[in-house]
Amino acid sequence: MMANILTHGTAKYNRSRRKRKKKKKKKDKKEDEGLSLRTDEKKLKWRPLPFQENKEKCPLVVFGAGVFGKDMVKMKGLWCGVIGKLFATLKKRDAAGELIVVTIDEFKTSKTCSSCFFDDLKVAKAPGFKGKGVLSCSKCKKVWQRDVNATTNGNDL
Structure with a gap:
């Protein structure tokens, strides 16, 4: 048995097989490096454009009336309504003309059909x-x- 392995060669004792295996590893490694270069080139090619503010469009923020007064959270040791603070800040920006803030009454919005306005789904x-x-x-x-x-x-x- 041992003589067969030495004469006919397994991976360990066969020099030509070891050489081929080594060459194949080198070739595969080079191909992998080539692929990574191509993906890096693609990443550089498709960079997003910098943000440009459109002066013709004005953002619209819609608040449902049900969110007010239900979110007391402790901030810096004081209990306050975070939604209320956010709404006040947005209202200031609304007064400055930077955006539009609208409140809607969301009563039965999910229970009314959108196509025929039947109010009992x-x-x-x-x-x-x-x-x-x-x-x-x-x-x-x-x-x-x-x-x-x-x-x-x-x-x-």
Whole structure:
């Protein structure tokens, strides 16, 4: 057995096989380095442009009326409403003309159909499905995701 290994050669005792293996490792390493250079070039090629403020467009910030007075947080030892502070800061920027701040009443926005404005959507029932995230309109027979419907109704307001 031992004589066979020495004469016919395994990886350990066969010089030509060891040489080929070494060359292949070097070749693979060079190819890997070439690939990394190409990816670095791509990263440099597709750099994002610097931010440019558009003077013609004005940002719009919409606040739902339900967020006020519900967020008492301790900041620097004092209890304060973070949303209230944020809203006051945004109102100052609104007065300066930098943006527009709007408050909306979000009452029943997710319970009103966005297409026919029927105001009593029911939870969709399906076998193997639990939850209240999908609503169906009994008037126009449409099925809505609760959040999508509320967002669409908020945009209409």
